[in-house]
Amino acid sequence: MLDDEEVKMAREMFAxxxxxxxxxxxxxxxxxxxxAVILNDLLFENDPLGGLPAGEAIEGRQR
Amino acid sequence: MRPxxxxxxxxxxxxxSREEIDAIQLARLHRIVTVAYHxxxxxxxxxxxxxxxxDQIRTLDDxxxxxxxxxxxxxxxxxxxxxxxxxxxxxxxxxxxxxxxTSGTSGVGQEYHCLAEADAELWVTSFxxxxxxxxIEPGDRVVRFTRIGMEAGGLWHKAAGERYGLTQFALQPxxxxxxxxxxxxxxxxxxxxxxxxxxxxxxxxxxxxxVPREAFPQVKAIMLAGExxxxxxxxxxxxxxxxxxxxxxxxxxxxxxxxxFSCEGGLYFDDGRPRMLHNLDHRIYFEALDVExxxxxxxxxxxxxxxxxxxxxxxxxIRFRSRDRVRFLxxxxxxxxxxxxxxESGSVSRVDDMIKIRGQNVWPSAIDAAVxxxxxxxxxxxxxxxxxxxxxxxxxRVEFRSGAGGKAERGAMLDAIASAIKARTDxxxxxxxxxxxxxxxxxxxxxxxxxxxxxxxxxxxxxxEDRPLHA
Numbered sequence: 001m002l003d004d005e006e007v008k009m010a011r012e013m014f015a016x017x018x019x020x021x022x023x024x025x026x027x028x029x030x031x032x033x034x035x036a037v038i039l040n041d042l043l044f045e046n047d048p049l050g051g052l053p054a055g056e057a058i059e060g061r062q063r
Numbered sequence: 064m065r066p067x068x069x070x071x072x073x074x075x076x077x078x079x080s081r082e083e084i085d086a087i088q089l090a091r092l093h094r095i096v097t098v099a100y101h102x103x104x105x106x107x108x109x110x111x112x113x114x115x116x117x118d119q120i121r122t123l124d125d126x127x128x129x130x131x132x133x134x135x136x137x138x139x140x141x142x143x144x145x146x147x148x149x150x151x152x153x154x155x156x157x158x159x160x161x162x163x164x165t166s167g168t169s170g171v172g173q174e175y176h177c178l179a180e181a182d183a184e185l186w187v188t189s190f191x192x193x194x195x196x197x198x199i200e201p202g203d204r205v206v207r208f209t210r211i212g213m214e215a216g217g218l219w220h221k222a223a224g225e226r227y228g229l230t231q232f233a234l235q236p237x238x239x240x241x242x243x244x245x246x247x248x249x250x251x252x253x254x255x256x257x258x259x260x261x262x263x264x265x266x267x268x269x270x271x272x273x274v275p276r277e278a279f280p281q282v283k284a285i286m287l288a289g290e291x292x293x294x295x296x297x298x299x300x301x302x303x304x305x306x307x308x309x310x311x312x313x314x315x316x317x318x319x320x321x322x323x324f325s326c327e328g329g330l331y332f333d334d335g336r337p338r339m340l341h342n343l344d345h346r347i348y349f350e351a352l353d354v355e356x357x358x359x360x361x362x363x364x365x366x367x368x369x370x371x372x373x374x375x376x377x378x379x380x381i382r383f384r385s386r387d388r389v390r391f392l393x394x395x396x397x398x399x400x401x402x403x404x405x406x407e408s409g410s411v412s413r414v415d416d417m418i419k420i421r422g423q424n425v426w427p428s429a430i431d432a433a434v435x436x437x438x439x440x441x442x443x444x445x446x447x448x449x450x451x452x453x454x455x456x457x458x459x460r461v462e463f464r465s466g467a468g469g470k471a472e473r474g475a476m477l478d479a480i481a482s483a484i485k486a487r488t489d490x491x492x493x494x495x496x497x498x499x500x501x502x503x504x505x506x507x508x509x510x511x512x513x514x515x516x517x518x519x520x521x522x523x524x525x526x527x528e529d530r531p532l533h534a
Contacts, residue, residue, distance in 0.1 A: 001073045001074060001075045001076070033180065034180075037180045037181050037184050038184060040181055040184070041181065041184040041185050041188055044185070044374065045073060045076075045188070045345075046073075046075075048076070048087045048091065048345040048346075048373075049086070049087050049090050049091075
C-alpha cells in the first residue's frame, strides 16, 4: 500500500505530530493529536501485524 | 454484472494470501486478548472465571475453544453494575472520543459503546472500502436518510463521509416528497438507505411522475443495509429502475461499525447466485458458528455471526455474539479474488426475535409488555407488511378475554395499547380487535409476529414488471 519512502515519511510525520500533541497551546495540541491519530490509522492499515504504532508494552499504558 | 476492474483501497491486503490474513488475525487476536487480560477489569474477571490466560491462545482454534463469548446482555449487565459505561470502559475513560448507543429502542435495552479517537478513525476509514468497491469517489454526492443522534449508524455515515470526502446531503428531517425534490436538485451519485425505503422512494417517484433513472441520471450506486432485501428479482427490478447497481453492507455497533461490503460485482452473479459481502478480516475477526454446537459452520451453511474487533484496545469487544444469522461464504467464493471471508448477500436475519421496523430495532417483548399490561387481553398477533405504495405498515390484532368490558372500553384499551407501543418503540401500529378464539395460542415459545415485507417487495416488483415505471 505505502512504499518504503512513504512509510518513512509517515513515521516521521507521526513523530512530529506526537511532539506537537505535547504543546501547551490547545490548538497545537489538538492538531498534533488529530494528525497522530490519522497517521496511526494509516500505519496500522499498512502493517496490521505491526499493530498500532503508538502502542506501548502491554503491561504499560497504551498511548 | 461482472466486475471489469478491481478497485483497491489496500492492494497489498486485498491481494494477500489467505495464510497471510490468518497470520494477521492470529497476531492481532493474541494482542487484543493480552491487552484485555492485563488492562481491563471486565475481561480479567471473565477470563479468570473461564480459566484462560493469553499465553494459551496459540492458534485460531485456541481462540474459539478457550475464549468465552459475550453478548448484548453481558454489556448491559456490566453497565448496570458499573454505571454508566461499565467496567469494560473504566480504565480508559480519559480516552473516550465518542459514545454511541445501540439502536434498539425497547425490550432488551440499549447499551453504550465507547470509541477512542484512534477507534473512531479506524471505524470511519472502513467506509473507504465500501465506497471504492462500489465505484464511489471523493467529491461524489451522497443522500442518506439516517437519523443523526446517539445511534452509531447516523454518526458513522456522517463521520465516514466526511473523512472519505463525500459531499453529503442528510435528508432525514424531511418528508418523502421534499426529499425527492432535494434529490432532483442535487442529483446524487450515491443513495444510502434500507431496502424498504428504497421501495417507498420508487412509489413516491411514481406518484410524483418522476422516472428515477431519468431524474437521477448520475447515481453510480445504491447502498443498502438494515434488513434483508427482496431477493434477486427485487434487486434486478431496482437496478433497472434506478439505472445503478445495488450494493450491501453489514456491521454492528458493538463490533465497531460496518465491516462487510459488496465488491465491484454487486449482489448477484450472472447465473443468479447471490454474491457475498467481504469482511475486512484485518480489522474485524468474524466467526460463523452453529448456535447449538458452537462449532464453525461450513461454506454455504447458516450460523450466528460472532465478532471481535482487532484494533479497539481501549474498549475491547471480543467474541461478541451478534444474534445475526448469516450464511457463511469463504474467501475464494467470489471471483474478485479477495482473501476475505464473508457472508452471502441478502442472507442476514436475526437469531432472536428482534424485528427491524422503519429502521428501528423492535423486540416483541416490548410489545408484549405494552399489550399484556391490560389484564383483559387474552392474546395478540402482529404483522409487518408493505402497502400498495411500498410503505411499511404494522397491524396488531388484539383478542380480549370474554367479558372484558363494553365496546367503548375495549376501544379505549386499543388506543392505550397503541399509545404505549408508540412510546416504547417510536413506531405507530394500528390496533384492531380480533374475534374471540380467532388467534393461535402457544404452549411454548410464542410466534406472535409475521413479517410479510419480503413477499410484499417481491409482489410489488412483479406488479411493476407488468407496468414498467419507465417506458
